[in-house]
Amino acid sequence: xxxxxxxxxxxxxxxxxxxxxxxxxxxxxxxxxxxxxxxxxxxxxxxxxxxxxxxxxxxxxxxxxxxxxxxxxxxxxxxxxxxxxxxxxxxxxxxxxxxxxxxxxxxxxxxxxx
Amino acid sequence: xxxxxxxxxxxxxxxxxxxxxxxxxxxxxxxxxxxxxxxxxxxxxxxxxxxxxxxxxxxxxxxxxxxxxxxxxxxxxxxxxxxxxxxxxxxxxxxxxxxxxxxxxxxxxxx
Numbered sequence: 705x706x707x708x709x710x711x712x713x714x715x716x717x718x719x720x721x722x723x724x725x726x727x728x729x730x731x732x733x734x735x736x737x738x739x740x741x742x743x744x745x746x747x748x749x750x751x752x753x754x755x756x757x758x759x760x761x762x763x764x765x766x767x768x769x770x771x772x773x774x775x776x777x778x779x780x781x782x783x784x785x786x787x788x789x790x791x792x793x794x795x796x797x798x799x800x801x802x803x804x805x806x807x808x809x810x811x812x813x814x815x816x817x818x
Numbered sequence: 819x820x821x822x823x824x825x826x827x828x829x830x831x832x833x834x835x836x837x838x839x840x841x842x843x844x845x846x847x848x849x850x851x852x853x854x855x856x857x858x859x860x861x862x863x864x865x866x867x868x869x870x871x872x873x874x875x876x877x878x879x880x881x882x883x884x885x886x887x888x889x890x891x892x893x894x895x896x897x898x899x900x901x902x903x904x905x906x907x908x909x910x911x912x913x914x915x916x917x918x919x920x921x922x923x924x925x926x927x928x929x
Contacts, residue, residue: 708861735915737915737916746822746907746921746922747862748919749917752915754915760914762914794862796917801914801915803850803869803911804850804869805911806864809861809862809863810861811860812861
């Protein structure tokens, strides 16, 4: 049981480039989330999904896109990278969205945009 | 909106010292409260949680009590170990099933 896996671990992009951050979970969780963590700040929600085919915006969605074609995968797409997107990105999943549900996190992707 | 404020770090303690990391929240209603821990190079892991007022969450010697009167969820441990060195995040459950996090507190424990 690998839990939540993310690739790549590190990436450097130039301004205007695009990339996809991959996230996969093997726990058959319906709920998946993308957060970003800026230095000295807490994690902020970018997008989330309550099941395959269903996605919705979080607190900071601008500049990102997501898709959820399967239960297992929830990729995050950056179309035109900007320095403001330099951050550490965490993917998480949970069995339900009910209060008190534990979220399981991946190890993160550290992205630098120069 | 809902938010979490936690004690800023870094916090440096000697082994076997007492630990308190303060956390207060602003929320409508009574959300679930969590402490997550992030060890170096790893993702966040749930440390403990409380889902209603006066509940005490506990795990691995850590404790936190959900206090609605003071809107607080302070993390405590009676005797820290070097292996407790990590970043600790206080969080509350959001309306979208997400978590709303504090900024995190880095703890370093020296032998």
